[in-house]
Structure formats: structure tokens, C-alpha cells
Amino acid sequence: MELTVLGGCGAWPTAVQACSGYLVEYAGFRLLLDPGYATLPRLLAHHTADAVDAVLISHGHPDHCADLNPLLRARGLSDTPPPALPVYAPHGAADAVLALDRPGMLADAYHLREFRPGDRFDIGPFRTDTWLLPHFVPNAGIRLTTPDAVLAYTGDTGPSPDILRLAEGADLLLSEATYIHEVPTADAPYLLTARLAGQYASRAGAARLMLTHLWPGTDPAAAQETAAQAFRNPIDIATPGLVTDLAHARG
Structure with a gap:
């Protein structure tokens, strides 16, 4: 299984960093996470x-x-559109982005497969286990197994x-770490720190x-150093182009 980071910036993209996006490949199957x-x-x-074979x-x-x-525009409006793209998302999570175009414009470009966090299902060669984790909106923690x-x-x-x-014995834990040491009080139930990520x-x-x-x-570097206070194994920062x-990972 190979992970390519497309972006890892929280909230909005910067001049050098896209927001969350990861390409996971195994046995010729490409899953966009x-x-x-x-x-x-x-x-x-x-x-x-x-x-891309599927989106999660x-x-x-x-x-x-x-x-x-x-992505759907690039596929659905091309001269030779590929088959409908399976899009896996928690119920309602993709509604707003799918409503950006006029009704029906991209209907043939995707097949929406909604799930409830806690469900288990297969996406190509990946066994997919999900957990409902606390956030401002329903969020699925995701475990992909090959x-x-x-x-x-x-x-x-x-x-x-x-x-x-979610992370038990994983070869890689890809963990959100919005803050380094402490999350502001109002957001503390819904976000993590680098310190907590290292502990988990x-x-x-x-x-x-x-x-x-x-x-x-x-x-x-500060986030990495803080996580390393609890986690002694290798720690990376999600930056575009990083391939793992x-x-x-255990070598």
C-alpha cells in the first residue's frame, strides 16, 4: 500500500500547501481520500x-x-467520459459540493455510496472500517486494510x-494535529494537538x-518535536509529494 500526500493544510490552502488530500494505491487501484x-x-x-478508481x-x-x-467536472465534461466514479461519504457529507452545479449536469460522472460511520465495507482491494469520531459535523475515522x-x-x-x-497496530497513523500543544477551549472536544497525536x-x-x-x-518542526515527546517511532508531516x-513502514 502506497500513500501519496496531495495536501495536509487545515482550514484553507496556502501558497505552498493544499488542504487534506491523499492518494492511496494498492494492486493497481487508486483511492482518493x-x-x-x-x-x-x-x-x-x-x-x-x-x-482515480474511487473517492472516500x-x-x-x-x-x-x-x-x-x-474532479467530477474533469471526468464528466471530457470528450470521452470514464465510467461513473464511486464516491463514498457519510450521509449528507457530499451534498453541498455535489449541489454546486446545475441539477443533473454531472449525474453520470459519479455514483454516491453513502455510509454511516461505524460501517464496514470494501472499496476495491481495501477493507474499510469506520468509526464515528467527534467533530463539528459527523466525521468518519477510517482504517484501510490490505x-x-x-x-x-x-x-x-x-x-x-x-x-x-482505529490505530491499533497500524503501519501508519495519519492523524490530524490542528494545534501543537493545546486546542482553544471552545474547540477542544473537536480537534487534536500534535501532543495528543503522539500519545495516541x-x-x-x-x-x-x-x-x-x-x-x-x-x-x-515544532509539531513534529512535540509529537516525538510521546512517540519514539518515525514521524512525518503531511506535505505535498511525500510518498510512503x-x-x-516497519522497516
Whole structure:
């Protein structure tokens, strides 16, 4: 299983960093995980729009799903449209982005497959387990399993014991870390810190940790150093173009 980071910036994209977006590949199948703001250009630097086999969305905030619209336009409005793209999302999470165009304009470009966080299903070669994790809107923590690797992804979440189940023994925990040390009081139930991400990765026995969804302007080195106070294994920051082979994450 190979993970390519398209973006990892929280809230809005910057001049050098797109929002959450990750391409997960295994056995020739390409799964686009969370096509947030500005991720489509990053994707197109690697593959054509019709090379994506499915999309999986953790929740409905636009920094995690807004670029589904241009992806569907690139596919549905091409001279030779590819087959409808399976789009997996929690119930209602994709409604706003799918409503950006006139009704029916992109109807043949996608097949919406809604789920409830807590469901288990298959997407191509990936066994997909989900958990309802605390956020401002319903958010699915996602665990992708293949015969040789496990990727655990928090989406956006606050503290929860389910993160330990999500990440147990994972080859890579891709964890939101909006803040470094402390989340403002009003948002504390719904977001994590780099410190907490490191603690969860350590307690879950993950082989590797990747911090993502850092607030724009956050010092990535400071976030990495803080997570390392609790987690002694390798820690990366989600930056565009970073490629991780999960099958060798424990090497």
C-alpha cells in the first residue's frame, strides 16, 4: 500500500500547501481520500483525472471534499467520459459540493455510496472500517486494510478512545494535529494537538505517525518535536509529494 500526500493544510490552502488530500494505491487501484481545497492540481501532477478508481470522504467540511467538484467536472465534461466514479461519504457529507452545479449536469460522472460511520465495507482491494469520531459535523475515522499493510486516518477529530481502536497496530497513523500543544477551549472536544497525536500513536502501537491538518502558519518542526515527546517511532508531516510505502513502514 502506497500513500501519496496531495495536501495536509487545515482550514484553507496556502501558497505552498493544499488542504487534506491523499492518494492511496494498492494492486493497481487508486483511492482518493479526502479531496480538499486545491488537491486536484496536485493529483493531476501524478495522474489524469480518469485514473482515480474511487473517492472516500471522511466528512463534509470543504477542506476535505471541495475538490470533488472539479474532479467530477474533469471526468464528466471530457470528450470521452470514464465510467461513473464511486464516491463514498457519510450521509449528507457530499451534498453541498455535489449541489454546486446545475441539477443533473454531472449525474453520470459519479455514483454516491453513502455510509454511516461505524460501517464496514470494501472499496476495491481495501477493507474499510469506520468509526464515528467527534467533530463539528459527523466525521468518519477510517482504517484501510490490505493483506500487507494498515492505514489509519482520523479525518478531523477531538479526543476519543476510539482512536486507539482505529490505530491499533497500524503501519501508519495519519492523524490530524490542528494545534501543537493545546486546542482553544471552545474547540477542544473537536480537534487534536500534535501532543495528543503522539500519545495516541504510542498507545496504539502504530509503526509510524504522520501529522496532518496543521493550522496554516504552524511550525511543522515544532509539531513534529512535540509529537516525538510521546512517540519514539518515525514521524512525518503531511506535505505535498511525500510518498510512503506502508509495507515497509516497519522497516
